[in-house]
Amino acid sequence: MFADQLDPEAQRFPWLGRVWFFSRVGLILLALLAVKLLVHRMGWEVLDPNLLLPALVASEVFLLGFLLNGxxxxxxxxxxxxxxxxxALECLAMEVRSIRELHPEAEVVGSLALLVRFxxxxxxxxxxxxxxxxLLDCLDELQRSIQQxxxxxxxxxxxxxxLELANIRRALYRIEVIREITFVPTVYWMAYAGTGFLIGGLILTEIEPFGESLFFIAVISFLLIKLLLLIADLDNPFARGEVMSVENVSLLPVSLAIRRLQDLVEAA
Known part of the structure; x- marks a missing residue:
C-alpha cells in the first residue's frame, strides 16, 4: 500500500503482463502442436530418431544458459x-540544505526546487x-545552480x-545503454536459429508412440520459447512504461527520494 501511494503506476494491472507473457507462449505452443499433427497426418515425418538429437538439445540449452547469464x-x-x-539525489539535497545552516543569507530554495524538478x-x-x-538540459541547469x-x-x-552530479549523469547514460543495446546480438540470432532448428527437427522426426512424442515436443518447446521470451524481457529492465513487460527493476527508491525532497523544499 505504501508503495502504491508513492508510485501510483507501480501496481497498475500487475497481472496483465504475466498473463500476456504466458498467453504468447501458449499460442506459439498450440501452433507448433497443430503443425506436428498436420505433419503426422500427411506423412511428412521424414527424419528418424538419432543419437545426435540429445546433443542438439544440450547445445541449445548451453547457448541459452550463456545468453541468460550475460x-x-x-x-x-x-x-x-x-x-x-x-x-545521490538525497545527498545533494542534504548538502545544499546544510548551506543555510552555516550561511542564513544563502539562497538555496531555487536549487532545491530545481533538484525536485529534475x-x-x-x-x-x-x-x-x-x-x-x-532531461539533460534540466541536469545542466541544476549543475549551474549548484556551482553558483x-x-x-x-x-x-x-x-x-x-562528483554526485557526475555520478547521476553517468547513471543516466548507463541506463540508456542498457535499454537500447541488445546483449551480443549474434548470440541472440544463434539462440533463435538453434531453437527453430531444434523444434523443426522434432516436428519432422517420427517418434513412436505418437502421444509421447507430442508430450515431449510440447515440454521442450515450452521451455525453450519461454526462456527466449524471458531473456528478451530481461534485456531491458527499465521498461515499466510498457504494459506487456514483465520483469523490471523497482523504481521505489527514486519515488521515495522524490517524496523526501518535496518535503525538504516545503520545509525550507
Whole structure:
C-alpha cells in the first residue's frame, strides 16, 4: 500500500503482463502442436530418431544458459542503479540544505526546487524511456545552480557535490545503454536459429508412440520459447512504461527520494 501511494503506476494491472507473457507462449505452443499433427497426418515425418538429437538439445540449452547469464549480469547491475540515484539525489539535497545552516543569507530554495524538478523528470524518463535533451538540459541547469552556490562552500564540499552530479549523469547514460543495446546480438540470432532448428527437427522426426512424442515436443518447446521470451524481457529492465513487460527493476527508491525532497523544499 505504501508503495502504491508513492508510485501510483507501480501496481497498475500487475497481472496483465504475466498473463500476456504466458498467453504468447501458449499460442506459439498450440501452433507448433497443430503443425506436428498436420505433419503426422500427411506423412511428412521424414527424419528418424538419432543419437545426435540429445546433443542438439544440450547445445541449445548451453547457448541459452550463456545468453541468460550475460543478461542477468546487466539485470543485477540495473537493480542497483535506482538506489544509487536516490542516494545521490538525497545527498545533494542534504548538502545544499546544510548551506543555510552555516550561511542564513544563502539562497538555496531555487536549487532545491530545481533538484525536485529534475528528480521528477528523471522518474518519468526511467518509466517511459526516450532520453532527450529536456532531461539533460534540466541536469545542466541544476549543475549551474549548484556551482553558483560555491561562494558559500568550501572547495572539498563543492567537489563532492559536483562528483554526485557526475555520478547521476553517468547513471543516466548507463541506463540508456542498457535499454537500447541488445546483449551480443549474434548470440541472440544463434539462440533463435538453434531453437527453430531444434523444434523443426522434432516436428519432422517420427517418434513412436505418437502421444509421447507430442508430450515431449510440447515440454521442450515450452521451455525453450519461454526462456527466449524471458531473456528478451530481461534485456531491458527499465521498461515499466510498457504494459506487456514483465520483469523490471523497482523504481521505489527514486519515488521515495522524490517524496523526501518535496518535503525538504516545503520545509525550507
Amino acid at each position: 543478461i542477468l549480469m546487466d539485470y543485477k547491475e540495473s537493480e542497483k542503479i535506482p538506489g544509487e540515484l536516490a542516494a 528528480s521528477e523528470e528523471l522518474l518519468a524518463w526511467m518509466k517511459h524511456g526516450g532520453l532527450d535533451t529536456r 552556490l560555491g561562494i558559500w562552500l568550501a572547495a572539498p564540499l563543492q567537489a563532492r557535490l559536483l
